[in-house]
Amino acid sequence: MRPxxxxxxxxxxxxxxxxxxxxxxxxxAVGATGLVLGAAGGAASYAAAEEKPTALATVxxxxxxxxGRPHQAGITEPxxxxxxxxxxxxAPGAGRKEAAALMRxxxxxxxxxxxxxxxxxxxxxxxxxxxxxxLTVTFGFGRSFFDRTxxxxxxxxxxxxxxxxxxxxxDARRSGGDLxxxxxxxxxxxxxxxxxxxxxAAGEAAGVRWQMNGFNRSPGATARPMTARNLxxxxxxxxxxxxxxxxxxxxxxxxxxxxxxxxxxGSYAVVRRIRMLLDDWEKLPLHQQEKVIGRRKSDGAPLTxxxxxxxxxxxxxxxxxxxxxxxxxxxxxxAPEQNGGAAMLRRPFSFHDGIGPDGxxxxxxxxxxxQADPLRGFxxxxxxxxxxxxxxxxxxxxxxxxxxxxxxxxxxxxxxQRLLEA
Amino acid sequence: MRPxxxxxxxxxxxxxxxxxxxxxxxxxAVGATGLVLGAAGGAASYAAAEEKPTALATVxxxxxxxxGRPHQAGITEPxxxxxxxxxxxxAPGAGRKEAAALMRxxxxxxxxxxxxxxxxxxxxxxxxxxxxxxLTVTFGFGRSFFDRTxxxxxxxxxxxxxxxxxxxxxDARRSGGDLxxxxxxxxxxxxxxxxxxxxxAAGEAAGVRWQMNGFNRSPGATARPMTARNLxxxxxxxxxxxxxxxxxxxxxxxxxxxxxxxxxxGSYAVVRRIRMLLDDWEKLPLHQQEKVIGRRKSDGAPLTxxxxxxxxxxxxxxxxxxxxxxxxxxxxxxAPEQNGGAAMLRRPFSFHDGIGPDGxxxxxxxxxxxQADPLRGFxxxxxxxxxxxxxxxxxxxxxxxxxxxxxxxxxxxxxxQRLLEA
Ligand code: HEM
Ligand code: HEM
Numbered sequence: 001m002r003p004x005x006x007x008x009x010x011x012x013x014x015x016x017x018x019x020x021x022x023x024x025x026x027x028x029a030v031g032a033t034g035l036v037l038g039a040a041g042g043a044a045s046y047a048a049a050e051e052k053p054t055a056l057a058t059v060x061x062x063x064x065x066x067x068g069r070p071h072q073a074g075i076t077e078p079x080x081x082x083x084x085x086x087x088x089x090x091a092p093g094a095g096r097k098e099a100a101a102l103m104r105x106x107x108x109x110x111x112x113x114x115x116x117x118x119x120x121x122x123x124x125x126x127x128x129x130x131x132x133x134x135l136t137v138t139f140g141f142g143r144s145f146f147d148r149t150x151x152x153x154x155x156x157x158x159x160x161x162x163x164x165x166x167x168x169x170x171d172a173r174r175s176g177g178d179l180x181x182x183x184x185x186x187x188x189x190x191x192x193x194x195x196x197x198x199x200x201a202a203g204e205a206a207g208v209r210w211q212m213n214g215f216n217r218s219p220g221a222t223a224r225p226m227t228a229r230n231l232x233x234x235x236x237x238x239x240x241x242x243x244x245x246x247x248x249x250x251x252x253x254x255x256x257x258x259x260x261x262x263x264x265x266g267s268y269a270v271v272r273r274i275r276m277l278l279d280d281w282e283k284l285p286l287h288q289q290e291k292v293i294g295r296r297k298s299d300g301a302p303l304t305x306x307x308x309x310x311x312x313x314x315x316x317x318x319x320x321x322x323x324x325x326x327x328x329x330x331x332x333x334x335a336p337e338q339n340g341g342a343a344m345l346r347r348p349f350s351f352h353d354g355i356g357p358d359g360x361x362x363x364x365x366x367x368x369x370x371q372a373d374p375l376r377g378f379x380x381x382x383x384x385x386x387x388x389x390x391x392x393x394x395x396x397x398x399x400x401x402x403x404x405x406x407x408x409x410x411x412x413x414x415x416x417q418r419l420l421e422a
Numbered sequence: 423m424r425p426x427x428x429x430x431x432x433x434x435x436x437x438x439x440x441x442x443x444x445x446x447x448x449x450x451a452v453g454a455t456g457l458v459l460g461a462a463g464g465a466a467s468y469a470a471a472e473e474k475p476t477a478l479a480t481v482x483x484x485x486x487x488x489x490g491r492p493h494q495a496g497i498t499e500p501x502x503x504x505x506x507x508x509x510x511x512x513a514p515g516a517g518r519k520e521a522a523a524l525m526r527x528x529x530x531x532x533x534x535x536x537x538x539x540x541x542x543x544x545x546x547x548x549x550x551x552x553x554x555x556x557l558t559v560t561f562g563f564g565r566s567f568f569d570r571t572x573x574x575x576x577x578x579x580x581x582x583x584x585x586x587x588x589x590x591x592x593d594a595r596r597s598g599g600d601l602x603x604x605x606x607x608x609x610x611x612x613x614x615x616x617x618x619x620x621x622x623a624a625g626e627a628a629g630v631r632w633q634m635n636g637f638n639r640s641p642g643a644t645a646r647p648m649t650a651r652n653l654x655x656x657x658x659x660x661x662x663x664x665x666x667x668x669x670x671x672x673x674x675x676x677x678x679x680x681x682x683x684x685x686x687x688g689s690y691a692v693v694r695r696i697r698m699l700l701d702d703w704e705k706l707p708l709h710q711q712e713k714v715i716g717r718r719k720s721d722g723a724p725l726t727x728x729x730x731x732x733x734x735x736x737x738x739x740x741x742x743x744x745x746x747x748x749x750x751x752x753x754x755x756x757a758p759e760q761n762g763g764a765a766m767l768r769r770p771f772s773f774h775d776g777i778g779p780d781g782x783x784x785x786x787x788x789x790x791x792x793q794a795d796p797l798r799g800f801x802x803x804x805x806x807x808x809x810x811x812x813x814x815x816x817x818x819x820x821x822x823x824x825x826x827x828x829x830x831x832x833x834x835x836x837x838x839q840r841l842l843e844a
Contacts, residue, residue: 031792055657059640059641059642059643060642060643060644060645071593081503081610082637083641086777090490097617099698123652124655125651125655125656125720126651126654126655128651128655128720129564129644129645129648129651130643130644131644132638133640133643163818186640186643187639187643188503188637188638188639188640188772189639189641189643189651189653192772192785196700196783199777199781199783200704207781208777208781211776211777212776213774213775213776215504215610216610217551217609217610217611218481218482218503218555218608218609218610218640218641219481219642220480220481220482220642221481221482221551221552221553221555221608221609221611221612222482222551222552223482225549226551229547229548229550229551229611231611231614232546232548233546233548233550234547278618279693282544282546282622288473298547298550299545303666311770316662328811329717350610350611350614351682352614352635353635353775353776354633354634354635354775355508355621355630355633359621359629361618361632363614412465415498415818
C-alpha cells in the first residue's frame, strides 16, 4: 500500500468519498464521512484517519487528483523535478472508436497512477516503495487528431498551425503528433513508470512519434519553493500570470459557452524544444547577460532595481541617457503590456540529452506554455521575439507542438469524452 | 551564499577550520574554533554558529568533503538522484604536464563545487539558490592515460583490458577514455552545473569522449532510505558488501604497501552501460521474473523466504524437488560464495535516453562497480554471468570502461598528484 496525501487545489471540485477511500487501500475501517476534506487542513486529517500513520515524507506522499477538477492536473501545479513529454500518432486504420477506447484506458490508468496505485495486474513494480510523488499525467490533442478521427468539424481554430518564424530550425520528426501526454513527478522512477505504463497501454491503437525527457530543481534543494532557474542560470517564471490575479483563468483556460463546448475548462499547450547555445552564452560577461533579459541573474530582480517581484521600470534611463532595460531585452519584448495583453503560463522543464560529438551540450528548455488562445498568447509574443529578441543568438527552436488540452474529467469520465462521444 | 552542512564520514579525516569557515561565505564573525565539528551533532552546531540560521532543507544543505579523506567521495556515499558520467581523452599534444595541470584545476573546482561554492568568477549561476545537495565529483584514469602521459611503468595490472564476453555488444565510441569523471547530486541543476564546470575547465587539455546521464530515486520519495530499485522493478543492491563488514575495505579499496603506492586508498571502477530489453522482460510473468533473479520483486527477499536481508538458502528445494533458487538465477551466480569470494560494491544509476524509433525505450542501468582488484571483482563474476545468467536474454552490455580511481586527496593536494609528480 502506498498511502497518499491528496492535494486539493482551491479551484478543484472536492473528490468523492469513495475514491478517496480507495486511496487508503486496505484501510477499510475508516468511514467515508471522515474522508471528505476541505481545501485546507485536508492532508493532516487524512493522515490522522489512517490506521497506520504513513511514514512517507512529503515528497513521496503528495498526491494530486486526476478526476473531479475543472482543469486537468499538470498546468497550475508546481513544476516537478522530472518530466516526460511523449507524442503519439494513431495507428494506420485506427479512428474515432479506437481513439475513444484509448483515452478511456489512459484516463483510468492516469487516475490510478496519480493516486499512487499500481497499474493493474501487470504493473512493472518500478514505482513500488514510493508514493505518488506529485505525479501528473496530462493529455492533449494535436491538429491531425481531428482528421484521423473524422472530427474536423469539432476542431477549434486555436489548433490552426502555428506560423513559421524566421528563427525556426524545426525537426518535423520531433514535432506535432496526434496525441500528446505530459508526465511530471518528483521521483524519477515514478515518472518513468508512468511513461512506460502509458506507452504500453497505447497497444495497437497508437505508436510513439517522439519523446523527450526534462527536469527541474528537486524539492528541498532550495531553502523554500522558489521560481525555477534554467540552464542559462536565469530565474525563469517570474512574470507568469498568478492564479490569484483576476484575469488568470481568462488568460489560461478556455471559457465555457464557446463554439467548442468539449474544450470548456481546457487550455492550449505550445511545446517547443529550445536548444541553448551554452558555449556562446557563457562567453558573454554577466552584465551583458543581464541586459539580454533585463533582469539580474542572481535573484531575477529588474535591472531597474527592487526584488524579483518588483515591476520592470521600462522607461527608466541610466546616467548615459540610455534605457536601463534595453529595447531588445527579452523580458521587455515578451511582457503582456508590450503585446496588447497577450499572456501565457510558462511551465517548462529543462533538458539535457548529453554532450554531442562536437563537445557542445544538447541542452536547453522544453518550453511549455499554456493559454486560452494561442493567438492571444504564444503567437504574438513569439512573433515579436523572432524579430528582435536579444536572446535569439543564444537559442534555437528545434521542435514544436500545439495541443488542445481538454478540461478535467469528471469522476467516471475520460479525457476527451465530450469530444469523442458528442 | 549557500551554507552547507558538512557530512563527516566516520572514516574521513576532519577538515581544517579555515576551509570550513570559507563555507560560511560572509559570516566572518564566527571564530574558527566554533567550526571544528565532531562526526555527530556537527550539522546542528554548524547551523547554530551562523549569523542567519539557514532554511535549507536537508536535501540541499548536505555537503560532502572532497579533501582530507582516505578515499574519494562518490563510492560509499548513498546513491544520488542524478548522475553524470563523462570520459575525456587528452588532446593531441597534451602529455603529463598538461594532465597534471588539469587534475589540479579539476580538484580545486571539485572542492569548491562540493562545498556549494561557485566555480570562480565565471560561474554560470545554474546552481545558485541550492545547497551542495550531496554533490560528489570522482576522478579516474583509464589504461590509455598512462600511454599518453608516458607513465606506463606506473600502470597497475588492474588496468589490463577487461576480457571480452560472449554477450558483449560494445560501442567503442562510448567505451574507454583517458580520464573518467563521475558526478552525482540530489539536485539536477547542481549536477548539470558541476558537469558543465568540469567540462569547461578541461580547456585545451582534454575533450569529451562520451557522456551519459543517470538517475536514482529522489530523497523523500520513499518512507525511509531504502535499497534502490532499477527499471526492471527489482530491489537492486541488497547483496552489496557493507562498510560495517570486516572485509569491506579489503574488497573495495586498494591497500597501501602495494607496487603502485600512488593508488593506495583508491579503487577500480568498472562502468557498463547495460540496456534493458524491457519489452521482453515485462512480458515475463512475475513468478518467472522472480526466478530469473532468485529474489522476490516486491521486497527483494530471497525466494527461499525471510526478508530482504535474509541469506539466500541456495540448497533449498521445493515440493517438486527442484531448487527454489534456480541454478541460473542471477543472485546465485553472482554471489561471492559462488565466485571464490569475488565481490564488488555496485553503485549504479538508471538511465533513460528516450524511446527509439522502434518504440523500445533506450533505458537500463549505468552499472558502476567498485573493487580493490577487477580480477577479484567484476571479471570472474561477469565471466560466470556471461556463461549462464538467466538475466542475459533481457539485457545487453553496450559500453564499457575500466578506471583506476586514486585515493582521496589531502588538503592542498590534487587527485593523481602522487602519480603525476612521482
Ligand atoms: C530558451 C528560451 C527562453 C529563455 C531562456 C527564456 C528566459 C526568460 C527569462 C529569464 C525571463 C525573465 C523572468 C520571467 O519573467 O520569467 C523570461 C520572461 C518571459 N518570457 Fe522567456 N525565455 C525563453 C523563451 C521564451 C519564449 C519562446 C517565449 C514565448 C514566445 C517566452 C515568453 C516569455 C514571457 C511572456 C516572459 C514574461 C515577461 C513578463 O511578463 O515580464 N520566453 N524568459
Ligand atoms: C542490468 C543488469 C543487471 C541487473 C538488472 C541486475 C540486478 C540484480 C539484482 C536484482 C540483484 C539482487 C539484489 C542484490 O543483491 O542487489 C543482483 C545482485 C547482484 N548482481 Fe546484478 N544485475 C545486473 C548486472 C550485474 C552485473 C554486470 C554484475 C557483475 C558482473 C552483477 C553482479 C551482482 C552481484 C555481485 C550481486 C549480489 C549477489 C549477492 O551477493 O547476493 N550484476 N543484481
